[in-house]
Amino acid sequence: MKFKFCRALISVSLIAGTVSTLGYAAPVRKKLAIKAGKIITVAGPEIQDGAILIEDGIIKAVDKNVEIPWDAEVIEAKDRVVMPGFVLAHTSNGLDAQNENVPEVPFLSTFDSIDPVSPFFEDSLRDGVVAMLVLPGNNTLLGGTGTVVKPYGRTVETMLIKRYSGLKISLAPPVQQTLRYMDGRYSYQSTASVSRMGQMQRLRRYMAELKDYLEQYEQRKKDAKEQEKLFDEEIDPRKQPMIDLSNGKLTAFIYCGIAADVPKAIEIQETHNFNTALVLGTDGYKAADLISKKKMPVILDPQLVVWETNEETYAEEMKVAPAIFYKAGVKFAFQADTSEYGRRYLWYQAATAVRYGVDRAEALKSITLYPAQFIGIDNRFGSIESGKEASLVFLTGDPLDAQTWVDKVMIGGEIVYEKAKDLRLKKLLEKPKPEEGQQTSQDKNTD
Amino acid sequence: MSGSDTGTSRRLCPKAWWALLTILSLSLCAGPAMAGADRQSLVIKAGVIWPMTGSAITNGLVIIENGKITAVGTNLPIPEGAKILEMPDKQVMPGLIDGHCHLGLSLAAFAEIEETVSAVTPDMQILDAFNPLASDVTKALRSGVTTVLLAPGYKNPIAGQMAIVKLPGGKKDAGIINRSAGVKFSLGNEALMSDRRPTSRPGLLAQVREELNKAGQYQEGKFDPRAEILKRVVQGQLPVHIYCNAVDEILAAIKIIDEYKLKAVIVGAREGDEIAEMLAERNIPLIYMPTILASQDKDLKRVGRIAAAGVKVAFASYAPRTNLSDLRTSAIIAAKYGLAPELALKGLTINAAEILGIAQRLGSIEPGKDADLVILSGDPLELTSGVEMVIIDGNIVYQKEQK
C-alpha cells in the first residue's frame, strides 16, 4: 500500500516537476511594482508618491498607498514622473512607400509596407510613443487599411498591436512633385493632376458600384438558395474593407487637406454612416464650428500655429488650432513631425496647446487617451488604469517641461528603452571624441 | 510766218499781259481764300464747357480759328463765315491726355516694349516702334483721348525714352509733340528676371545707382549714347518717369530721386497714399495706375487720399492693357471712391499736361492753346455719358453716328 502511494507520489512529482520545468504547468506570473514620485494616470487626479502594480504586463492597481506583493520586482522611480505612453493616432511614416499611385486600393494594408528598421520607429520609441496607427499617405483616394503597432520589434509581427485598423480616405487630389531648378536653387514644384471634384466623384462612383455589387451578390445568393444550389461565392476580398467600413467594423480616417474638404467629409459620413475621424491640414481650424456640431474626432496637423493675414487691418494673426478646437468643444489628438524643432515631440504639441489656453488635463489626454480612443485601443492604452496594458513612460520631469526627457519606456510590462543606454542619442548630445577622426595631421592648427 | 501784218499781231499786247497777270494773281489769292474754306472758323455752342482753368461755363461757346482756341466764354462775337455747332445738351472739355500707354505698335505690344536682353537701355526710343497708321490708333480717336505719352515696358530697370504724340487726325500726320519726353525707369519686381541681371531687388537698386553714378562721370567725346542720355537725366534736363507700385518700391524711388536730385514723376503708385506726405513735400507728381485694374475696393480709395494730401495726380491707361476709353472710366471710379471731382477732371487734362510739360499748348480750353476738344453727351464724370465728337487741331476727327 505504502509502496503504491510512494510510487504515485514520485510519479506525480516527477511529472509536475517536468511539466513545470517545461513551463506548461501553472504559468509564472511576472509581478512588477513601480514606485513613482508622481503618477499621471490621465484617468483621474495626479498621484504623488504612489505605486503601480503590474502583473503579466497588465496594470493591476494604481494608487498612493498600494500594498506591494512580496514577490513583485520593484522599480524605483522616486525622481520620475510616470504616465501612460504616448499614442499617435495617425502617421504615414515608417512605410516603404506612403502611397500607391492608383487611386482606389482599399484592400492594401500598411502591414505589408511597414519597415521595422526605419529610424522613425526608433525615434518614436525614444520620444515616448508606445502605440501608433500607421496608415497610407494622403495621395490616394482609398489608400488602404492601417496597422496599429508599437515602435519596438524586429518584425512587423512582433510590433503588431492590432491589424486591419482604420481605412484611409484622402480628399486631397494626388500631387505630383517634380524637382525643378529655378531662380538659382532646386525646389519641388507641385502639380495636382486630379481636381477635388474628381476625387469626390470617384468616391461616389466607387460606393455606387459597391452597392450594385452587393445587391447583385445578395441576389445571386438568394437565387441559389431558391434553386437549392450550393452557393460558395465569396465576397471579392478587394471590396471587403469598404464593406467593413459600411458595417462599422473599420473607422474611416478622412484626410482633409484644406478646411473646405471638411464639409465633404461630413457629407461622406452622413451618406454612408461610416465611423469617421478627420485628419486635418494646417487650416483645419477654420472648420472648428462645423466639426463641433458633428462631434467627430479630429487629428490635428503637426503644424499647430498658423499665421493669417487679417483682410481688413492687414495685421498678422496667430491661429492656434488646439486652442480653437478646445474652445469649440471638439476632442482632438496631435500628430508629430520629426523634422521640425519642437513639433517632433507629442508632449511639445501638448505644451503648445497649454501655452495658448488649452486646459492641461485635456492637452495630456490628447496625447494619450483620446488618440487611443480614436483608433480603438483604449481598452489597453491611453491611461493608467486597472486592466490596461502596462505601456508607460518614465519621465525625468513634468511632461510639459521642455527640459524633461523620456528616461525609460515600458511596453507590456517590459522596459524596452532606456535613455542611459541610448548610444545614438548620446552621440547626438555629447562632444565628439578627438579620435573620432575629426583632426588630420595637415590641419591640426589653423595658424 | 514771215512778214508783219498791220492790224492783227500774234503776240499778246501789253494790256492782255496785264490782264493775264491780274487774273493769275487773283486766282492765286483766291486759292488761299478757297483753301481758307478748310481753315474756316469753328464755333461750338455747348450746354456746359469745362475749361479746366476757372469754373465751368454754362451755355457758352468756344471759338476756334486756324486750329487754335481764340476765345471761350459767354456772349462772344462770332467770326464771319464760322461753322457753328449747336450742342445745347452736350458738354465740352479739353481732349483727354493719357499719361502712360503703349499705343500703335507694329507687332504685339508686349513684344515691342520689353527690350529685356539688356536691362539698361536708356537709348531706346519708343517712337521708333510707333506706327501712327495702326488700327488701334485710329480706333482710339473715339475714346476722347487726344494726346498720349508713349512709353517702353516694365521689365527693364532703365527702359528707354518716352514720347508724347497727338493722335492723328485730319490731313496732318501724327503730331509728335516731344520725341524724347523723358526716360522710363521701372523699380517694380517686374524688372527682376532669373537669367539676366538684376535677379533681386537689392540688385535692381544697386544697378540703377551704378548707372546713374557712371552717367555723372560721363565725358563728352566718347561715344556712349546710354551715358549721354543718363547724364542729362542726372543733370535734371531730362525727366524720369519711375514705375513702382508697392510702398517699398515707391520709397526706394523717392530715395533715388533725393540722392540724384532727379526731375521725376512716379507712374503706377498703387499704394502711394501710405506715404503721400513724402511725395507732397517733394512735389513729386503721380501718374496713377488704371483704377479698373485694382483688385480690391480698398485700393480704389487710395488715389483720392493721395490727391487730398496735395500730390498732383494724372491718369494712365497702360493701353492695350486697358482700353484708351477706360482712361475716363478710371477717373470716374476714382471720383466715386473719394477723389474730388474737380481733381478727377483736372487729372485727365490740365494736371496731366503740366506733369508732361505740355501745358503751354494743351490741357485746358484757353485762348492760344491747341483746339483739342472732346464733346460728351453728358457730365464727363458719369459712366453713362458717351463721346459724341472729338476735335483735334480744330478738325473734327471723330463724330458719333446719328441713328
Place this chain on the structure above:
Amino acid sequence: MRACAIWLTFFSLPLMVTSVSSAQEKTVAIKAGEILTVSGAPIKAGIILIQNGKIVDIGTTIAVPQDASVIDASDSVVMPGLVDAGALPPVRGDLNEQSSEITPALRISTALDPKSKVLKRIVQTGCTTLYIAPGGANLIAGLGVIMKPVGKSAAELIIKDDAALKIVMGSDSTQGNRIPWYEPPTTFYYRRPTTTMAVAWMLRKSFFDAKQYIASHEKEDPNMEIIAAALQGKIPIRVAVRRAIDIRTALRIANEYGLQVILDECTEGYKVAEEIAKKNTPVVLGPFYYYPRTSSQYEEGREVNWNNAGILAKAGVRVAIASNSQEGPRFAATQDESVDLLTAATFAVRHGMAPAEALKAITLTPAEILGVAERVGSLENGKDADILILSGNPLAATSRIKLVILKGETVYQID
C-alpha cells in the same frame, strides 16, 4: 489780487503747454513679478521705469511718478526684447542677386519693405532688433543692416546700415554654376565657382585684388571699396559656413589676412569648438537640424550634434542663436516660416546649454556681436525700452508672450 491772478495765469500758460507736450514724453512703469535683466541677477517683484523710450531705472523700491502709465505685470516675467542676429529679410522677391558671385556693394537695406508680413510676425514672437543680410547664393553676398521691426520707411527702421559684409563659404555659391561642356555659354551661370576649391580661391583672389586696390589708390570701384573697408576692419565680416572643413578654411583665410570674423550657421562647429574659441571668433547659430544630411548635387552635406550651442559655449565661444531661416535647407518650403527664438533657446537648453547662456544667446550676445549692445540686449539704465512680458519662464514651453514694448511703446498685446 487781480494782478496776482494775471501773473498766475501768465506763468501757468507755459506749464499747460508743457503738460500737453509731455504727453509725448511718456513715462511708463512696469510692475513685474520677476525681471530677467540678462546682464545681472533676476529681480523679484521689481519695477522698471521708462521715459522717452529709454529705461531710466530698475529696482525693487522705485518711486513711480504720478503721471506714469502703469503696466501691471506682477504675475508675469519681464525680459529684454530679443535680438535676432540673422532674421528672415522683409524683402519681396528673390533675395539672391544671381548675375554675379561677387556683389559686395549689394545692400539689402535698399529693398526693405516696411509693410512686410515678416516684420509683423517677428514682433509677435518677441524680436525687437534684427540683423538681415542678402541671400546666400553668392560668394560675397553684400551688406547687411541692423533694424527695428516697426517703422514706416527705411529711415525709421534702420539703426545701423552697412552693418556687416556677408561671405558664404562651402558649396552654396556653386549651386547652378556650370561649365560649358558641350554647349555654348548662354547664361551667366557659366562661371566659377563650381567646386568648393574655387570658392576658397575666389575669396582669396577678391581679398588680394582689394589689397592691390588699397595700395594703388585707384579710382573708385564700389565693390573693391567695400572689400577694402572690410579688410581694414571698418566693416565686420560674417562668414556663413556649415561643415567643419569649411569652418577651418574660413579661419585659415581670416588668419592669412589678419581678420577677425563672425561665423554664421556653424552646423558642425561642435567638431572644432576649441579652434573657434582660440580665435576668439563669435558664432551665430541657426537653423537647427535634427538629422544629418549627405552631400548631393542639390545641397551640402552636414553632420549634426543637437548640443552644438552647448558644446561651443562650454569651449568658451560667444554663441548667439538666430533664426537664419533663409540659410535653411535648399528645399525650404516658404519664406514665411521663421523659427521663433524662444523655442530655439528652449531647445538649446534641453540639449545641454546652460539656461542663463541660452537666454543671453538671444539677447545680449547677439547685441554685442552686432555692435549695438550699448542700446539693446539687456534691461539696464540708458538702454532702449525694448521689453517682453511673458506668462512664465521664457524657456518653458508653456510660457506665452503677453506684451511686446518697443522703445517704450506697446507694439503687441494679446487680447
